[in-house]
Amino acid sequence: MIKKSYERELEKLGAFEISFDMLKLSEKNEKHLKFLNAGRGNPNWINSLGRLAFARLMEFGVAESKRTLDKGDLAGYVDSKEIAERYNAFLNHGDEVDVFLKKIVEYSAEHLGLDKEALITELTNGIIGNNYPVPSRCLENTEHIINAFLQSILYGKADLRKETKVFPVEGGTAAIVYIFDALKHNGLLNEGDRIAINTPVFTPYIQIPRLSNFDLAEINLLATEENDWQIPDSEFEKLLDPSIKAFFLVNPSNPGSRSLTDETLEQLRKVVKKRPDLIIITDDVYGTFVNNFRTVYSVCPRNTILVYSYSKLYGVTGWRLGVIAINEDNVFDELIKKVPDKKKKELESDYSIVTLNPSEMSFIDRICADSRSIGLYHTAGLSTPQQIMMVLLSMTHLVLENEKDQYIEGCKEIVAMRYHNLMSTLGLPEDNSDCNAKYYSLLDIYQLAEKSYDKDFATWLRNHFEEIDFLLHLAKEDGVVLMEGVGFGATPGTVRVSEANLADNDYKKIANRILSLLKEYHEKYAKEKKDK
Structure with missing residues (x-):
């Protein structure tokens, strides 16, 4: 009983x-x-090619390290000189995994304009994890590849790859935490501010705003089964209230599992046109399970913080692989410049320990700095092996080009x-x-x-x-x-x-x-x- x-x-x-x-x-x-x-x-399937490529690339990384120092288990560093030649010589061109590793480099050079030597050096150092992430926010070639992947799976016809900055993080969970913390620290969300949430929604989106360290006033934009889990116009009208600072959603929804239609996205675009200061956070982890998916970021790029996690599609919940993406031209940098003078001085003082021009520090770089309490910004960033795993998983899709995945x-x-x-x-x-x-x-x-x-x-x-x-x-x-x-x-x-x-x-x-x-x-x- x-x-x-x-x-x-x-x-x-x-x-x-x-x-x-x-x-x-x-x-x-x-x-x-x-x-x-x-x-x-948690999915009960995995992507095997990305994992096998990770293991094989690790072998190459260790072999490269032993070239400069080889005393038992004691190996040296990676020498980038002529590394592309050694990479090709290492790979067995009759092996499926090795062929994939070769395709990664060829695709990146031909379609993304990346330098082969620089990419292979980044993959090799990244896989063995022998250096801090540099730049802290994202490895340079890795950022191009992640952007190309997001463009392919989420952006639809909107060409945003070259104008988007990404910050790889420890899964979608960390992304949400880092975003909320940075919004509050930078004065974009303050205690008592009103925010809108598309409900039903992933539980933490309801829980976090109510916590004492945020204490945000929550307004629900209700989607119902009767309306095919779309947000009706009457609910969107709530966002026209200037006292509502931000709008949070999961798309496709959790637990409703429905994506926003083109018509719903167009309604949101019209709202943002009237509310150019509105902050939007969209969590698109389930986007790849929807045919012809389009993210909110594709229609409202200036106003949207995009969160994506590799966890559900590729079966890597234990790897903790997520990413925050923000457009170079965004409302967040604009709003930071408009915070009260007292807050502005506090922020300039805070970030002055990591940059000579704190007032010009972009919001996404501030998220990265805040993720390590600013003082540890020099050792911030997702571990490099995790970033390389993102590259490998992204490439299992990208190298197919026009073929169906x-x-x-x-x-x-x-x-x-x-x-x-x-x-x-x-x-x-x-x-x-x-x-x-x-x-x-x-x-x-x-x-x-x-x-x-x-x-x-x-x-x-x-x-x-x-x-x-x-x-x-x-x-x-x-x-x-x-x-x-x-x-x-x-x-x-x-x-x-x-x-x-x-x-x-x-x-x-x-x-x-x-x-x-x-x-x-x-x-x-x-x-x-x-x-x-």
């Missing part, structure tokens, strides 16, 4: 913390069923099959539109109860049990872990299913266990009705 007092205590926690607690219940579930955790979005298409097929298995078993209609990433599904338990039985039962269930009760029983009795929708800002009664981390047929099992638990609730309802 699950006590109500326990449920009330759990509801004080965040959605992810609640799911962690349910893991204990589900692993020892009463029916001794297979434990199925569809709570987290079968890896990305394969990832889409995986989540599409799991989505189909879940929805078809539940007897719910499928959304096969291009906007649906299918990475998550948001299920309304009360709607499902009405569809499976009748409206009276759904009303009874709503009045007697919240989704936390349903989720706890699903874990304790049936061994299934899902996440509550309320923690993401969704309506009561909704639960999130991740289509990323279980076997395809497990989603049929999850659906059947949900229906089985609903049947148990219905039997209780029927008994109460009969006893009256």
Whole structure:
């Protein structure tokens, strides 16, 4: 028996913390069923080519180091002179991984205009991690390659590659933390400021603004299933209020898993035209799971901070690979120049320890400096092996040029099959539109109860049990872990299913266990009705 007092205590926690607690219940579930955790979005696939290339490139890096000093395990440094010749000689031109490593250099020279010797030297030093990241924000050739990748997968027809600066960071999580901290430090967001959030949304976007060190007033721009998870014009109108300083969104949405349509993006562009000072942060980690995806950054580049993570597409959540991207011509640098004189003097004093011209320091460089409390700016930046892994993963896509990326298409097929298995078993209609990433599904338990039985039962269930009760029983009795929708800002009664981390047929099992638990609730309802 699950006590109500326990449920009330759990509801004080965040959605992810609640799911962690349910893991204990589900692993020892009463029916001794297979434990199925569809709570987290960690993919159960990986990109193998990028990893094999990393290992092979590491071999080359060690071999190069031994050229200058070789005493057992004691090796020397990389000599860049004639390194391109040695690189080509090292590679076996009949091996798939080695051919890929050769293609990386050829593509970078032919399509990105990079110098082969400089690129190979950067890859080699970067892979062995023998130097601090220089420049601190991003290795020079790495920045060009990451930009080309973002251009290909996120920007659509907008040509932004050459005017975008990137800051590789420890995953999307670090990106969010660094951005919020820098916005506050630079006076762009202050305690009590009003911000807008497109809900439902990734839980930390709701939690962070409420923390005491930010204390921001939150305004929700609600997207609903009835509106295909798009932001209606009436909600966009809220952004015309000049007291709203910033707008945060995940696109495609989490947990709704839908991307903004061209029409919705056009509406946002019109809003920004009227609100040229509006700050936008968009987290586009699921963009590659949507056909013909377009980021908000592509239509509002001056106003947008773009966050992207390699984690979901390439199965590198443990690697912590993310990036912050900002246009060279941006509103953030403009707004910093308009902060009150007292704040301006404080900032100039803060950044004067790392630059002779603090007033001219760009916002993205300030984010990098702030990520290491400014004083450690000289040792800031993401570890160079992590940056090189970003290069390798980016290149698995870029070297294909005009060919279809079968890896990305394969990832889409995986989540599409799991989505189909879940929805078809539940007897719910499928959304096969291009906007649906299918990475998550948001299920309304009360709607499902009405569809499976009748409206009276759904009303009874709503009045007697919240989704936390349903989720706890699903874990304790049936061994299934899902996440509550309320923690993401969704309506009561909704639960999130991740289509990323279980076997395809497990989603049929999850659906059947949900229906089985609903049947148990219905039997209780029927008994109460009969006893009256």
